[in-house]
Amino acid sequence: MKGRTIALDHLNGVEAAALMVDGRLQDLLVDTDLPRPGTLYRAIAMRPMKGQGGMFLNSPDGPCYLRQIKGLSPGQPLLVQVTGYAESGKAIPVTNRVLFKSRYAIVTPEAPGINISRSIRDEEVRVSLLEIAHEVMTGEAGLILRSSCAGADPDEIAEDIGAMATLAAQVMADASGEAETLVEGDGPHALAWRDWTDPAEVITESGCFEHGGVLDAIEALRGAHVPLGEGSMYIEPTRALIAVDVNTGGDTSPAAGLKANMGAVRELPRQLRLRGLGGQITIDLAPTPKKDRRQIETALRAAIKADQVETTLVGWTPMGNLELQRKRDRIPLSEVLK
Structure with a gap:
């Protein structure tokens, strides 16, 4: 199925959201009973x-x-x-550097100033957004206008800015007292609305995960094996780190090794995102000459840049493994599916 689809349903009785692109699962958000990021x-x-x-x-x-x-x-x-x-x-x-984030606006109480996403390059659009921001914003709080503002309705942008600015002012004025939860973090459905802003068909009917192929894609994530077309990789969490093993299959030539490694590093951020894995990641790549390392790094950096989860390429170990450090912003899918 071509195009982008956002499916809002439940998984094992808890709220969940899935992003499908051309029939392939690109992102998955599943709620838990733990404090949500953003709380x-x-x-x-x-x-x-x-x-x-x-x-x-x-x-x-x-x-x-x-x-x-x-x-x-x-x-x-x-x-x-x-x-x-x-x-x-x-x-x-x-x-303690709190943010108030919504679909179009991020209010930054401790960082004054108005900034617009650098991905919005049309000068007329930028000027129009600045006019909206200056009209709505009051006080000393800062504001970041997100890339989703491009092409959005000005009234919706203004309403979003106003709602976040009002919430920020109320919360920042409530700093004294006993320990208390002031704002709950967004759940999967709200996060899907907030962060998956590219045009997409939104499906909310109960059971849409099953009918839309989401459950089949989730089932494939239960196993460690990931086919790559040219070779395969295994992703296996341990207590200390996430181990990734890249294999070429029967062809052990340098060209086959490079193809398998390139496919692995391009696919890895999506797999880690869907599996909810973070922390220290060690990649045992297929045998490849040192001269190909820069090409592999370039492909991996591009894949990381396109991913929303903060990930750092640490470097190569003496044994030729590649190490990453990835933020733990999700619960492992293996725990959610228990």
Whole structure:
């Protein structure tokens, strides 16, 4: 099936959203019972972590961990925002640089100024967006207009800016008191509306995952094996890292190795995104000459750039493995499907 489709349904009884492009699953969001990224707390500082430059905070959902603690003392209330999912047995990661993000606008209370996405290059459009922003925004909070503003209805943009600015003002004025959840993070359906902004057919009927091929695509993600056309790879999480093994199959020539490696690095960000995997990632590539490493890196950087999850290419190990560090902003699909 050609084109983009957004399916809003439920998976194992919880809210879920799937993005299909030309009949292929490109993204999958599944809700959990854990605090969602984007949730805003009024938290209470507890104790610093000596030698690590961070501090534990108390929140309604349990202990949080904040890295930036300059000028912070135990017992002090402060506003923080969940940045990702905590690893098992660890505190919820938070930041005190809170953002209020919607489909068209991101309000930045601690960073004044109005900025427009660099992907919007039409000068007339940029001027028009600035006029809307200056008309709606009041106070000292900053504003970022997202790329989705291009071609959007001006009234919808203005309404979105106003809603986020009002919410930001209300929350920032509520910094004193006991630990409390001030704003819940967006669920899968809201995130799909917020972040999947390219034109698409939206399907909301119950059971659309089954009829649209989403369940079949999810079932394929249960296994470690990923066919690449030219070779294959296996993606296997361990306690310490995510191990990726690239294979060429029967053809062991240098050309076959390069084809398998190129296919693997182009496909890997999509596979990690769909599987909800992050942290340290080690790629055991198929045998390939050192002279091909730059070509492999270039392809991997391009694939990472097109992905929304923050990922850093760390480099090559002495044994020729390629290492990545990827933000844990999702729960592993294997845990969701239990």
